[in-house]
Amino acid sequence: MTKTARRLSSYALPALAGALLMGAAAPALAQNDAAFRATTFSLSAYGETNVAPDMATITLGVQTQQATAAEAMKANGVQMNQVMAALKKAGIAERDIQTSNLNLNAQYAYEQNQPPKLTGYQASNQVTITVQDLKKLGAAVDATVNAGANTINGVSFGLKNPQVAEDAARLEAVKALQAKAELYGRATGYKAVRLVNLNEGAGFSQPTPPMPVMAFAAKREMADSTSVSAGELKVRVDVSATYEAAK
Incomplete structure (x- = not known):
């Protein structure tokens, strides 16, 4: 082979490879171009359902203050053991009780132009x-307070199995999405002819707001036992979809 032939061959091979690659990409480009030319509706909607809660979580505990750290922890331990015993006696299973916070802090008194003065230690x-x-919630709160609990941060309600409520919300969300697609179709003269994709966003359950400790205290002054109203939970699911539309 002559030098000229070898030179032409070296140029021809990359050109041929490039042509093959362009040929393979052509169908994909055509598909993307067709999708770009299609008329679509990109819509979002949500569905909600209300359901009565069947469980609750509540955070409560004991706070003690003594002159030394050891005394504060010891007093706290004695009082907390009484609270734990009261919870179990009220029908709360041990697996449903979990320590969520344990703190020991030095306490100081502050005076102007004076260094902080240690006054004791607080254990919580x-x-x-x-x-x-x-049905056991009010009795459990009463039992713990009577046993020495002096901090209650709040109560929140939930569902043991949220699947049923979430599925009901999903059905409502899809109905709302379809209704919106039909509405836009009437408004634009196009009709949604094909569902291209459907996405579920982050749903949530909106509980009854937690009841602060002051609310519990007020109720205890008005009645022999704490009364707690669970109300309803609002379960919501968000969805979005793309519909292909045509005249």
Whole structure:
């Protein structure tokens, strides 16, 4: 082979490879171009359902203050053991009681132009309990307070199995999405002819707001036992979709 032939061959091979690659990419480019030319509706909607909760979580505990760290922890331990015993006696299973916070802090008095003065130590121990039977919630709160619990951060309600409520919300979300597609079709003269994709966003359950400790205290002054109203949970699911539309 002559030098000229070899030179032409070296140029021809890359050109041929490039042509093959362009030929292979042509169908994909055509598909993307067709998709770009298609008329689509990109819509979003949500569905909601209300359901009565069947469980609750509440965080409560004991706070003690003594002159020394050891005394504060010891007093806290004695009082907390009484609270734990009261919880179990009220029907709360041990697996539903979990320590969520344990702190020991030095306490100081501050005066102007004076260095901080140590006044003692504060120990706090909190547990988060899950109440599987809401009928036991008020009694459990009463039992713990009577046993020495002096901090209650709040109560929140939930569902043991949220699947049923979430599926109901999903059905409502899809109905709302389809209704919106039909509405836009009437408004534009196009009709949604094909569902291209459907995406589910982040849903949520909106519980009854937690009841602060002051609300519990007020109720205790008005009644022999704490009354807690569970209300309803609002379960929501968000969806989005793309519809192909045609005249």
